Amino acid sequence: MSSLLEVSGVSVTFDGYKAIRNLSFQIGQAEMRAIIGPNGAGKTTFMDIVTGKTRPDEGRVLWGEKSMNLLKMSEARIAQEGIGRKFQRPTVFEDQTVHANLLMSLKNPRGSFPCLFYRPSFKDEARVEELASEIGLSDALTRKSGELSHGQKQWLEIGMLLAQEPRLLLVDEPAAGMTLAEREHTTDILREAAKTRAVVVVEHDMEFVRRLNCKVTVLHEGSVLAEGSLDHVTANPQVIEVYLGR
Amino acid sequence: MSRPFILRNPSILVFLAALAAFTLGVTLMSEAFGSGAISTSFVKTLGKTLCLCLVALAMDLVWGYCGILSLGHFAFFGLGGYMVGMWLMYARTEIIVAEAMANAPIPPTDQEVVDAIGTQIFGVVGSSDFPMIWYFASSLPAQLALVVLVPGLLALVFGWLAFRSRVTGVYLSILTQAMTLALSLYLFQNESGLRGNNGLSGLQNLPGVTAGQATVSIWFLWASAAALALGYVLCAWVVSGKFGSVVRGIRDDEARVRFLGYSVEGYKLFIFTLTAVIAAIAGALYYPQAGIINPGEVAPIASIYLAVWVAIGGRGRLYGAVIGAAFVSIVSTWFTGGLVPSVPLGFYTIDWVDWWLVLLGLSFVLVTLFAPKGIGGLVDLVAGRIAPDRHGADYGPDKGSKRQGEGRG
Ligand SMILES: Nc1ncnc2c1ncn2[C@@H]1O[C@H](COP(=O)(O)OP(=O)(O)OP(=O)(O)O)[C@@H](O)[C@H]1O
Ligand SMILES: [Mg+2]
Numbered sequence: 189m190s191s192l193l194e195v196s197g198v199s200v201t202f203d204g205y206k207a208i209r210n211l212s213f214q215i216g217q218a219e220m221r222a223i224i225g226p227n228g229a230g231k232t233t234f235m236d237i238v239t240g241k242t243r244p245d246e247g248r249v250l251w252g253e254k255s256m257n258l259l260k261m262s263e264a265r266i267a268q269e270g271i272g273r274k275f276q277r278p279t280v281f282e283d284q285t286v287h288a289n290l291l292m293s294l295k296n297p298r299g300s301f302p303c304l305f306y307r308p309s310f311k312d313e314a315r316v317e318e319l320a321s322e323i324g325l326s327d328a329l330t331r332k333s334g335e336l337s338h339g340q341k342q343w344l345e346i347g348m349l350l351a352q353e354p355r356l357l358l359v360d361e362p363a364a365g366m367t368l369a370e371r372e373h374t375t376d377i378l379r380e381a382a383k384t385r386a387v388v389v390v391e392h393d394m395e396f397v398r399r400l401n402c403k404v405t406v407l408h409e410g411s412v413l414a415e416g417s418l419d420h421v422t423a424n425p426q427v428i429e430v431y432l433g434r
Numbered sequence: 435m436s437r438p439f440i441l442r443n444p445s446i447l448v449f450l451a452a453l454a455a456f457t458l459g460v461t462l463m464s465e466a467f468g469s470g471a472i473s474t475s476f477v478k479t480l481g482k483t484l485c486l487c488l489v490a491l492a493m494d495l496v497w498g499y500c501g502i503l504s505l506g507h508f509a510f511f512g513l514g515g516y517m518v519g520m521w522l523m524y525a526r527t528e529i530i531v532a533e534a535m536a537n538a539p540i541p542p543t544d545q546e547v548v549d550a551i552g553t554q555i556f557g558v559v560g561s562s563d564f565p566m567i568w569y570f571a572s573s574l575p576a577q578l579a580l581v582v583l584v585p586g587l588l589a590l591v592f593g594w595l596a597f598r599s600r601v602t603g604v605y606l607s608i609l610t611q612a613m614t615l616a617l618s619l620y621l622f623q624n625e626s627g628l629r630g631n632n633g634l635s636g637l638q639n640l641p642g643v644t645a646g647q648a649t650v651s652i653w654f655l656w657a658s659a660a661a662l663a664l665g666y667v668l669c670a671w672v673v674s675g676k677f678g679s680v681v682r683g684i685r686d687d688e689a690r691v692r693f694l695g696y697s698v699e700g701y702k703l704f705i706f707t708l709t710a711v712i713a714a715i716a717g718a719l720y721y722p723q724a725g726i727i728n729p730g731e732v733a734p735i736a737s738i739y740l741a742v743w744v745a746i747g748g749r750g751r752l753y754g755a756v757i758g759a760a761f762v763s764i765v766s767t768w769f770t771g772g773l774v775p776s777v778p779l780g781f782y783t784i785d786w787v788d789w790w791l792v793l794l795g796l797s798f799v800l801v802t803l804f805a806p807k808g809i810g811g812l813v814d815l816v817a818g819r820i821a822p823d824r825h826g827a828d829y830g831p832d833k834g835s836k837r838q839g840e841g842r843g
Binding site: 239241262263264267268272273275279281282283284288289291292293298299300303304306307308332334335348352 | 672675676677679680682683686687689690692693694695696697698700701704822824829830836841
């Protein structure tokens with residue numbers, strides 16, 4: 189199986205601190221992957237690199253069938269290529285309605301002129317409503333997203349991520365601030381998405397990771413410590429020492 | 435959801451109706467078309483005020499909606515004025531020269547006419563040759579095209595350089611100040627070809643028009659009102675819909691917009707250039723009413739005033755910008771015109787002609803601190819819209835983002 193994203197030999201230094209050390213990582217076309225690791229392991233930084241927010245000092249990040257070099261592309265270009273992201277701290281446009289947030293995220297031409305003359309089609313409106321019901325915000329469509337609770341903002345951002353129809357979803361701690369039932373619903377959504385796309389989930393909650401039922405990568409001090417099934421990595425003595433045993 | 439956009443924004447209709455009523459009212463009280471209750475010079479003041487409202491609208495679009503605190507938009511306003519001023523001066527001087535030469539025994543050649551016009555216009559700067567930039571001055575359509583093209587191109591190049599390097603916040607504001615300062619200093623030189631510090635004058639006289647100033651002032655009032663109406667509808671249309679969502683998103687959190695796949699630089703450039711063109715059109719209507727334009731008009735302070743008007747009127751709502759510009763401009767005429775009685779304090783007399791700017795500065799500080807919604811916020815008060823309590827948090831991480839106190843526009 190050819191991989192969708194291939195990260196190899198990547199290193200990043202912040203003010204002399206090596207946050208990512210010689211990291212290599214691969215994910216296939218339709219695959220779910222969980223990334224776990226202690227605070228400061230570099231999980232968020234990894235996503236920053238893939239989405240173009242942080243430029244690594246060395247290494248390669250290749251994308252898709254044509255092995256495009258993501259390091260040469262702008263953030264917007266990378267997103268257009270089909271990499272969507274949900275941030276650790278929910279970031280939605282607080283001054284705008286839930287509807288506007290979702291509509292802006294829908295997969296449509298991103299240029300200024302198409303956007304200026306854009307009128308929502310029935311298909312787009314239907315899609316927004318479908319997404320809203322999936323994330324439990326049907327009744328909140330006309331509310332400003334800044335008024336939502338923390339958990340609802342998480343949902344909205346997941347909805348925005350799905351609306352983009354990316355080929356790779358990078359999801360940073362989606363379950364924070366959610367109830368048990370909401371967490372289960374999130375797992376369902378992510379598992380559904382992973383049937384047709386690649387999904388990378390960063391999460392500290394082990395129960396959540398178990399329900400995802402997928403291959404797990406353990407990061408520690410900026411590089412891969414272990415990789416395999418959840419049972420396999422949790423049995424690894426090093427993993428127990430740096431992460432689970434604390 | 436897909437109702438016409440005017441119906442979705444009833445405030446547009448209210449605004450247009452108020453503007454139409456105002457224009458009609460002034461016309462009916464003017465010396466040329468009505469009772470004469472309003473003097474021609476005050477009609478001109480009102481017409482100029484409408485142009486200032488239009489440039490404030492542009493400022494609100496770029497700052498209030500897109501979060502770019504440009505302190506250089508008066509450069510575009512001034513350039514628009516210069517472009518139309520060149521034709522006005524050329525064409526009028528041409529008529530005067532033609533009249534003067536009509537009685538000459540030998541009919542003058544075309545070259546002699548042009549030379550005579552040059553001597554008339556550039557005599558004050560000790561020259562008589564037409565600089566290259568006056569190439570199109572004899573053609574009204576060409577100069578009108580330049581009103582849009584010159585400022586538009588300047589904004590496009592400047593914006594492209596600045597946004598591409600991701601200059602934001604205070605640094606961008608300083609850069610725009612530097613731009614308008616550079617333009618002003620350049621125009622001050624006699625070699626600039628625009629008559630240095632003399633500027634262009636006599637612009638109130640329309641070539642070939644025999645009607646008096648009373649009539650012409652009303653024409654310009656109408657033209658300014660029409661431009662403001664069109665500008666308002668255009669701006670309202672631009673900020674509605676998805677484009678408006680993206681632009682507001684850029685104001686509050688531009689990094690997030692990038693991760694959705696939108697090219698932030700492209701959108702900023704679009705807004706910056708569009709607003710520069712609107713400002714230029716406003717300037718092109720303003721200076722024929724003012725009668726004179728000189729390099730002092732594009733001094734850095736002018737663009738700062740523009741930001742003050744928008745802040746006082748209420749940033750991020752179009753009618754706020756209009757109200758702010760109109761209010762400050764009218765009140766300023768009142769104070770600086772010596773119409774407000776001085777306040778004798780015994781040991782000192784407050785003369786408002788001198789103290790007006792202090793008052794303006796103070797109001798700006800007070801509005802920013804205690805009433806961030808500005809005068810436009812009164813509409814919220816009437817409509818019972820309360821800004822949500824966000825525990826002091828802005829609406830996004832960016833410097834220009836909407837502040838808590840500005841909520842619920
Ligand atoms: N922009 C930055 N400047 C300086 N240091 C940074 C920056 N971003 C991350 N770091 C540092 O890099 C290290 C890795 O951070 P990162 O946010 O990737 O960790 P994480 O695995 O996501 O942790 P958490 O589980 O707490 O979210 C941390 O020590 C962090 O302080
Ligand atoms: Mg993190």
